[in-house]
Amino acid sequence: MNAKKRKGSAVERNIVGKLRDKGFAVVRAPASGSKRKDPIPDIIALKSGVIILIEMKSRKDKEGKIYVRREQAEGIMEFARKSGGTLFLGVKKPGVLKFIPFDKLRRTETGNYVADSEIEGLDLEDLVRLVEAKVSKTLDNFL
Amino acid sequence: MNAKKRKGSAVERNIVGKLRDKGFAVVRAPASGSKRKDPIPDIIALKSGVIILIEMKSRKDKEGKIYVRREQAEGIMEFARKSGGTLFLGVKKPGVLKFIPFDKLRRTETGNYVADSEIEGLDLEDLVRLVEAKVSKTLDNFL
Numbered sequence: 308m309n310a311k312k313r314k315g316s317a318v319e320r321n322i323v324g325k326l327r328d329k330g331f332a333v334v335r336a337p338a339s340g341s342k343r344k345d346p347i348p349d350i351i352a353l354k355s356g357v358i359i360l361i362e363m364k365s366r367k368d369k370e371g372k373i374y375v376r377r378e379q380a381e382g383i384m385e386f387a388r389k390s391g392g393t394l395f396l397g398v399k400k401p402g403v404l405k406f407i408p409f410d411k412l413r414r415t416e417t418g419n420y421v422a423d424s425e426i427e428g429l430d431l432e433d434l435v436r437l438v439e440a441k442v443s444k445t446l447d448n449f450l
Numbered sequence: 451m452n453a454k455k456r457k458g459s460a461v462e463r464n465i466v467g468k469l470r471d472k473g474f475a476v477v478r479a480p481a482s483g484s485k486r487k488d489p490i491p492d493i494i495a496l497k498s499g500v501i502i503l504i505e506m507k508s509r510k511d512k513e514g515k516i517y518v519r520r521e522q523a524e525g526i527m528e529f530a531r532k533s534g535g536t537l538f539l540g541v542k543k544p545g546v547l548k549f550i551p552f553d554k555l556r557r558t559e560t561g562n563y564v565a566d567s568e569i570e571g572l573d574l575e576d577l578v579r580l581v582e583a584k585v586s587k588t589l590d591n592f593l
Contacts, residue, residue: 327488332533334490337480345470347477351494353501356534390475391499 318399319349319363322431326352329435331359346382348394355442358392359434361406365399370424373398377418384409395434398422406434461542462492462506465574469495472578474502489525491537498585501535502577504549508542513567516541520561527552538577541565549577 319335326333331354336347348360362383364373375396387394387409394409405428412420422428429437462478469476474497479490491503505526507516518539530537530552537552548571555563565571572580 330532332490332529332535333488334477334479334494336477345476347475351477353533353535355532356499356501358496358499358501386475389473389498390496392475392496 318365318404322361322363322397322404323350323352325431326350326435330354331438345386346379347386348383350397351392352438354438356445357438357441358390359438360387360390360392360394361397362394362409363397363399364422367401369400369403371400372424373422375412375420375422377420380409380412380420381418395429396420396422398428405430461508461547465504465506465540465547466493468574469493469578473497474581488529489522490529491526493540494535495581497581499588500581500584501533502581503530503533503535503537504540505537505552506540506542507565510544512543512546514543515567516565518555518563518565520563523552523555523563524561538572539563539565541571548573 323333323335331352333350333352336349336351348362350359350361350363352359352361360383362375362379364375366373373396383394395406396409396412398405398407407422407426407428409420411426412422413426414420466476466478474495476493476495479492479494491505493502493504493506495502495504503526505518505522507518509516516539526537538549539552539555541548541550550565550569550571552563554569555565556569557563
């Protein structure tokens, strides 16, 4: 494992730990980043029937854009569509951790997906609150 | 990896492949069977918001009972409770593959969980149909 992957893993482990502390059932996709037939987002977080999928990307500089290659993006979007879950791009930069709904990303002419540096996202607390609001709404349907 | 684990993995891969063919988004838990802090069922299968969790156990003889140790059972039941998903024990014996809802298992005095050989379960087709019925019911709530 090279330094970049190792750092990526540490960020993921940290997020997974925090989501577990907030009562989520969480699984990290196996063999993340390696060549595989069935693209799976890096983190699958479940809570009371709500499905959150997160693909993580890190950058060392604060200003740069983050690209998700077309092939990978389409694979994980298809996974999300089948699952009925909500897909986020998790962006980690120095001093920044934000979660961008995948459908807010900019699509380039060649079909890649881009998070421009100014794009807004949720922080981890916001993401947790969003899920808890969905859970309450789902419960309301039964009352 | 020893022969038993290798065979277990082949069974799991087969089930995962079939669920994918039926339109599920599926992930196998990483490091299955190894010692870990957060027990995760072997297979997580998602379809249109329905969450199915499967712990697989194999036996070489057709008649024997299948035990799930208390510690493991409680861990994956807790994962299932948090997720809002439905937990099954997947039982693989020669010529037999059945999925038993975890709450149908017999609990021993020491807290282990047992699938007696005569216990009924769903086959894979039944399991898929069950999920599709749940998906339809969920959609009905929006109509």
